[in-house]
Amino acid sequence: MRSASLGLAGALLMAASPGGHQDRPPARVVHVVAERFSFTPSEITIDEGSRVELRITSEDTTHGFRLIGPGDIDVEIPRRRRGEARVVIEIGQPGEYIFECSKLCGAGHGFMRGTLRVRAKAAAP
């Protein structure tokens, strides 16, 4: 029941997506582990314009993954042994972006932050 209804919602959202971004597979997959109270790795570097998939699992409770800035991405990371969250990012603007746990997860929740660095492509010779 859950899969069917959400599958339909997903299909509609995919159909509404511009540019067919779902068709192109990510060039790189980064596995991220969320645990009270850190992300590992907490620093992720990607290239400008490259398509990267973050596969985020939790070692304990439900966490959130919120990427501050680009699109206000804010997803739930399921609890240990309950699956993973996947976020595909493709950012065309170099810079540093902060990600943080957006689901109150315990006394040290405020320390659960990380940095996504988008590296500029080397200028063509």
Added chain:
Amino acid sequence: MFLACEVVASICLTAVPPATGRPATLPVSVQAPRLAQSGTSGSSNAPQSGPVSGYMDFHFSKPTDGPGVIDFHRFVLLFSHRFSDRLRFVGELELEHAVVEGLEPGGELELEQAYVDFLIRPEINFRAGMILAPVGIINERHEPPVFHGVERPFVDTVIIPTTWFDAGAGVHGSLGRGFRYRLYAMAPLDATELRAEEGLRGAAQHGSEAQVRNVGWTGRLEYVGVRGLQTGVSFWRGNTGFNTPNFDTSVGLFELDARFSRGRFEARGQHAHVFIGGAGELNDAVGRTTGVNPNIADQLRGSYVEAAYRVLPARFPHDAAVFVRYEDFDTQFRMPAGFVKLPQFDRDAWVVGATYWVDPDVAIKFDYSHVRSKSTVVPAPRSINVGLGWWF
């Protein structure tokens, strides 16, 4: 088995136009429940989050030499609010032992955290309010499902006085490559509340009209750059003599800890060493004032190591672990000249037991705790403990 990857969305985001000819859109796709939609997925097994979070801790303990005790030890509510991306509030309110009555011994109602974070840069952020001392494994990471044993380790009770909180302010941030730090100034400890048996346990002022003639400095440097490994060193240093104006007393604490997990195996260890300056004068002064010599030590020391093994394969929806912990702790490790060390405070303990998670956030715990001391007169406690702890 639950699958979280059912919502598939693709969002084309407009960013600030770059200065150069780079694309102005940031395509991002997500395969996970969006937090804004959590609780609306229709699954009866999905966690349903409310506006507050918290944890509870419910125990039954049976000492070998006394009657069993049942205690709703902790009822804790946590709150958070994000004013903006750079400004947020976190609060933690705790009721211990279920009941608080005026002028009666028993429960405590404590404001353990209530701070505002000013998030400036990853390297440096500012925090002020009621904050946790960043010392040891348990003080900042004490939700019942994340540690083994019905009660917290003895070292985290009588050497590091968890939960150690007070009013203060400071900075925290990331230094890169997995290193991060915190450095706070906090209200000092009160030397007249130090105890021979429980060390620093009653000495924090807890931000309640706290005397700040002196300031306590505390900090932690930790490394979280490798999956499965967390290590840290921390300290506390401050004068404590605002209630003993005729002489100076101080407390210094040094601590180091590590946690490791790989596959089903988990291990952790911690060592803490406390130095009390002016303990001899303090003992003399308190003895003259109250008629009872508190017999405070120059130094306190405690360590523990713990190993655990997760016994259920990953395909099981539930999880279970067995563990063993050895602790060695002495609240009178070194005495000031002229004061006698009491052997009943030189203790060690074996704690063996199991944790069964019926849900990642709900743990049923069982352990047997055997404390030993160097005393041949004062018996050390042994107990069987059963607990239920949960996070929501």
